[in-house]
Amino acid sequence: MDDPYKILGVAKTATADEIRKAYRKLAKELHPDANPDNKAAEERFKNVSQAFKTLSDPKSRAEYDAGQRAGFGPGAGHGMGAGMGGGARGPFNFRQTRQNNRGFDDIFSDLFTDFGAQTREAPRKGADVRQTLTIDFLAAASGGKHRVTLPGGRAVEVAVPSGAADGQVLRLRGQGEASAMGGAPGDALIEIRIAEHRHFSRAGDDVRLELPVSLKEAALGAKVRVPTIDGPVDLQVPAGSSSGTLLRLRGKGFASGKGKRGDQIVKLVVALPPRDEALRAFLETWTPAQAYDPRKGL
Template sequence: MDDPYKTLGVSKTASQEEIRKAYRKLAKELHPDANPGDKAAEERFKNVSAAFNLLSDSDKRAEYDAAARAGLGSQYASGGMGGGRHQRSPFNFRQGRQSGRGFDDIGDIFSDLFTDFGAAGAQQSHQPRRKGEDLRQSLVLDFMQAAEGGKHRVVLPGGRSVDVAVPPGASEGQVLRLRGQGHPSATGGAQGDALVEIRIREHKYFSREGDNVMLDLPITLKEAAMGAKVRIPTIDGDVDVRIPPGSNSGGLLRLRGKGFASAKGARGDQIIRLMISLPERDQALQEFLEAWSPADGHDPRKGLKS
């Protein structure tokens, strides 16, 4: 792996939030689902994921930075130090021994190395079996896929694919835990988990508020004034709704149980907001309105007067 900072396009002083934002942006662009058959994008996706796994771990990042200052950054990033990418480096790269006088004394170099190897071995023999590190990945779903749930394939950092069971009504930012799908433990403990964050694409006419589905419904002036039965979309398919006579723009209709499933199993509603839509040119309507005036001097802006 190349320099992880360059791979993610961030500075060496970048905060964890900056690193996370850069990763999410690149992962969305390079995800195999968005680039089917593109081997170059798939390889970049793997490199970006590996870079994020390194830099998002404060201990690994500190070790890499220390290795880079010693001129061994590329060996660390590629897993050349310590025998593997998930193991800690046997070198401590202690600043105090290097910054004051450099490596003028070759005896000090070997002294440091043997001291560090001995300390690492002593610690390993006494340290408890710790769980492996977790992996983090995102899963991008369409609005309807989030509503319906189901199984979806995710490519984890390193190229391994797993199926994720998405519950109906999944929400933006929800994290699904895949137990035992993370990094192996360096001390013989349980394997880490994979944490999959749900991302949902915007829909062309549906939106979501909590467990409710929102829909702006265009209607004609006649439908608003006279009332009508119209066919509208829901996440379960098309249904007929009745528009009451004398409806106004902004009026709300509610379809109970036509929203997203909640964590308790119940479903939200679909909220319909009526929006009167006038034609651009309608000579007959214009002539009618020129001769028409509201009954009883109706003033729609009466409430705005002081």
């Protein structure tokens, strides 16, 4: 594999966050879904995924960097040690580069000591992979199954729980990279992103909605239809309501982790009709009670 730093376009001193951001940008540009039948993009996508796999794991990154400092080519380091007889890859003891004056007996002793220690280690688990799944507001409320394509082009089904939150990460065990050492495969970590809704917003497990009402409905009170994430319901607007009045529809919010649901908070907004001459004529002759001051307390 070529230099993973060059593949991702980051400096050798890049932080883990910088490496992750570079990978996400390239993976989005080169993803097979965005480049159908483009073999060059598919090959670059595989190289970017392998480079990220090497640099996102602190241990494999350290091994790669050590190989570079020892003077080996871009393939050195993580799984790319010095050759052993006929080009076969084997464990390389970097202490050799600092102990050239020692005898061959000592060097081979180190080599087989390291090999024995390696064989006694439990097989390392495969690398985890990450992907983002964007769903709409109502789908997050109800939950359900969604398909997502992982880095590498493999599609899997994700069961999104009802009441999923923006930024929540779901773990699909065993859906990550295979282990090079014969261990268990890694996991797939799916980050949920929730698209904005035209009318609803979310505050914890509560759903918020601004509801326009007429002057007559606000002044005299009325029963009005209100949209909810479960469908429309009737709501009683109390007589004498002002803009900003908050009404609560219990149990009409998002599901919580405790098996309960939040509420829907409805904010009334009085909306006046345009160019209503009858209303204008009435208001020109109407005088409120002297005790009424809408700006009292300001």
